[in-house]
Amino acid sequence: MIAAVYIRKSREDKNKPSHRLTVQREQLPAYALAQGWQVEIYDDGHASAARGKVEELHERARLESDVRSGKINLILVIELSRLSRDDSLQDYVSWLYLCSQHGVKLATPSRQLDPSQHSDWMLLLMEGGFSSVEMKVLQARMAEGRAEAYRAGKWLSGNPPMPYKYDRGAGGLIVDPDQMPTFRKMMRLAELYPASQVADRVGIPSVTVRRAISDDRLLMYQGARRDPDSGATIDGQWPAVIDHLQAERIRRNRGSRRKAPRRQYAAMLSNLDILTCGYCGHSYRAWKNGRTRVDGTRLDYYGCRHKDKSDACQSRMIPTHILEERVLTNLFGLLSKAAELQRAWEARQDSDDTPGKLADIDREIEKCHTKKQRLVEAVADGLLSPADVRQKRNEIDNTIGTLNQKRAGLLSAQAIAPDWDALKITRQAFDHLYQAEQREVIASLIAQIRIFPTYALITYRFPRNENGDNIARIHLPERQKPAGPRQVYKVKKQ
Incomplete structure (x- = not known):
């Protein structure tokens, strides 16, 4: 043996x-x-x-x-x-x-x-x-x-921050004299400069400085910590390395920093994960044009990200204002018929028996789980051998797996009710929104835009006709190459 x-x-x-x-x-x-x-x-x-x-x-x-x-x-x-x-x-x-x-x-x-x-x-x-x-x-x-131990002010575990180190003999934190000069310099500079400049002057990562001047870390440097439950201050079992006056000066300097400007995207449809190249399947991004036209205006473009590679994609570049206007025109043309679309969608759902089928499958799955529980009781009572239990358990698991597959298939085929309230926005109200709000509206209504040489396919998140189809095709203007280095897009006058 x-x-x-x-x-x-x-x-x-x-x-x-x-x-x-x-x-x-x-x-x-x-x-x-x-x-x-x-x-x-x-x-x-x-x-x-x-x-x-x-x-x-x-x-x-x-x-x-x-x-x-x-x-x-x-x-x-x-x-x-x-x-x-x-x-x-x-x-x-x-x-x-x-x-x-x-x-x-x-x-x-x-x-x-x-x-x-x-x-x-x-x-x-x-x-x-x-x-x-x-x-x-x-x-x-x-x-x-x-x-x-936390409420008693003990250091529990982990690497302590500069300038502390853990002393096994003392069973707690002590000040490392080798780190104190760097720490004092960092704290003095933190009273006057932002974290990035402090990091450059001291020669340490900027993330280390940002952590050091956070509220919790400044409290720790004063020899204390905060109770997470009550918010009360707890005296720590380690020496203080700064006083409350210096900590307050660091906080004031940290709070006086100029806030970052609100992010402005290069174009309305960029970075929404909806623009896709019809040639290669890569995403589209906005390209900023550095050249100015004769009339003083400048055209920015949407283009495939794969154009950055050596084996560049052969898809075309499209001016941002042309694609955006075509997409918005098609979108709000559909939204003007939102009430009709809602009635047609609800009429189709009345004849759908998917909820009843899902309820039947849920009942069958519940019966299988009851059988598994009975097997456990039978084993505990010694009525079945482990071999019989394994066989019956495998049969029940296979049945549950089959039922779950049917359930997943029904759920994937089941239509999800669109947010009809979100479809009631008008073009006039849309034009008065901020750019970030406009982008949120577009992302909530459009799932994908595939761009081809002369047209684009828009996949909406709601049905666009009585048949439940959600794909629309829009025409894109042809591109002409006149005598000269620049490409010109012919836009038909409305």
Whole structure:
């Protein structure tokens, strides 16, 4: 018989002397050899098996692989909780299923249990439940301890900011004399200059300066912190390196900085993720034209982003005002018929029986989940063997998967009701909006604009006719190349 000796200890078990790694490494292999078993060691050392941390258990992953390949007959641990410390029992039960499927027994120095036996399965579930409760209690106590230490002003963990360092002997933060000159210079400059200039003068990243002059960090430099619950100031167990007067001067200088101007986009349709090249599928962007025409005006353009590459796209450049006017004319022409579109859409939905089909599928899925719950009860009562349970569970899971696929297909085919209130905006009201507000309106009504040489296809987020079609085609003016280096677009007069 090949016995896998699994060794692990977490920091939560510091009050259990029997769980010391030296004890496990000495006693478990000796016990296995005394039983006449062949020994294979799997040692994860100091590591946690709590939920979300099992990816760090590399030796346990190797053990799982060997169990699946049939190399292991028995797993020996100092305590069954060494395999899993998941407070939700999901990981622990998955290990029980794995061992049951491959005929692997679980053992401690005091007993052996076979997960494929009904009575042993029940004992293993009970022991896992006790371990889960113990883990929840430990986590609650640790959270209380961290909160109490925080309120006491202790430094909990992590790398402290400049100019502090952690002293193991003192068990807290102390001032690093090597960092103090740089820190003092940074604080003096922060009273006069913005963070970017302070970073350049001191020679440190600007993000470090911005963090250093934040409200929470300035409070920490005064030897205090703020209670997240009550907002009260807590005295920290570390020395202050600035006073409240200097902190206030830094705040005033920080607040007096000139605010960044409101962002102005190059064009109305740019950066909305709706303009797409009909040639190559890349997105379109706005191109700023540096040349001025004879009449003093300047034409900006929309063009494919792939024109920046060496193998540039052959699509055309379109003046921004031409494309925007054509799109808006088509859009507001549709919006003028919004009431008719709404009535036609609602009439089509009255004959749709998709909600009834979805309700039937939901009832079938609920029945399947009820059957799965009954399987768990049957296993607990010893009425079914693990093999029968696995087979029936797989059948139920396959049925649920098929039902979910049908449900997803119905949902994808089901039409979503448009925001009819948003379709009531007029062109006159639109023209009086700010640019950012106009862009929001366009993004809410148009899903995509594909641009081709002589036309563009607009995909709306609402049906544009009684048949439910949402794609419109608009004509683009032809391009002429006169004698000269510049391209001229002929715009027909209305």
